[in-house]
Amino acid sequence: MAQWWRSATSHLRTAASNHHNLPSPLSTFRTAPYHTIQAIPRDFTGSRVSARDRLQGRIPAVVFFQNLLEKDPASRSASKKHLLTVEKKQIKAILDSPEAPFFCTTRFPLQIRAGSGSKHLLESGNVFPIKIHRDEESGKILNLVFVWAEDGMDLKVDVPVVFKGEDVSPGIQKGGILNRIRPSLKYLGPSEHIPSKIEVDVSNLDIEDKISMHDIELHSSLKLLSKNENIPICKIVPTSLRNQDPLVSN
Template identity: 35%
Template sequence: MVKHSLFQAAFVEGDDRPPSLRKQASLKEDVILRAFPRKNTGKIWCKKERKVGLVPSIVFEQENGHLGGNKELISVEKKQLENIVNKIGQTFFLSRTYDLEIYDKPGGELQKKEKVLPRTIHLHSASDELLNVTFIRAPPSAKLKVGIPLVFIGEDSCPGIRKGGYVNTMKRVVPFVCPADAIPPFLEVDLSTLDVGHKILLRDLKVDPRLQLCHTDSSLPILKIMGTRSMEEAAVPAK
């Protein structure tokens, strides 16, 4: 059985790209998750799954979700999930789709393959152990609400920061309704032209026209370049 390596192109020994660029590259690659059917529920059975290196999970459909959404019980390889979450973080893990391959048993035959979007991930409060993950099916026709992380670029050349200012961040994740085949893993926010006092608003984000902003007020700020007290005092005209 061939095992699929995760982020092989982006996280390889000797890759001299900055960590931020390696992370962004990895987010754009297709990733396959391996899973197996699970018949039983409850704390005892889930604990047994974790002991053998599996994470109890659920896959359901957005449509009729309140009625169960064609719920399917599965278990996903724990080491594989941990590898992803540790490399890109929980926020980025929840903002992209994955190819879910369900096998009849470990080392067995492939039963089916489908696109999924992680909806929730639960960690142990003390140990951060992966306890369970919930996935939603993401066929191309589906429109899904997704919190898209923001990635700030151009800080090194930002005029306001070079003068001694700093970035006051109001939002790091912005919710959109996205077609399942057009979910961006992140949105870049360019700071390279911002001076002290400048803001970037929700409506300034450059997104695929198929994405629909969930906020009703697009004038809400994402960030503002703030000055220090001495800078603000220097900007006040003498009387």
């Protein structure tokens, strides 16, 4: 266990020392106390152990460096997965908050303590939740997956697209429909510059107007992972009835 924590600490300190001159991170979460996720380490895995943790009001979780997911073994970090449990009440409070739809693209502080209620801090850092596993029937959270997200760490993240201005869009007012072609866009870049969502303004779009990937402007450090940036994100399309209306074609 001691070696495990030294490995995690070494990686985080290295990341921090390499990027201490970066500008302040772009905050994508509010500073309410429950947004610092509290966790404790777990030594064992298995369905029985996980079931016991859930009965005690805790959710099994894992945190690791995202490059462990890479197919190329040479690009993987040498550190192992870090097994944790987090407080069910706290996670529920976060998911019930206004940020809930963007939980998996919001960077959270994480504190790993020696035990439940312990003041002994073993490690701390920033993380992205990347997956919530739920029971298919009950919807209850079974476990959570996090990746470390310190300043300067490049992550691949699917950022959800949110559309605004539909109520005043000329094309929609004429009877057109907003065709949401891409619900999210994948970016690679420093974790502190990854937004929790991408807002696409459609308030000026008319029938047949569209917004493409290359129209989106984010931080210059973020790279859009798409072979064709001309692919549309959305388009105002006429309904079959409005297609026959001469006002639409003019």
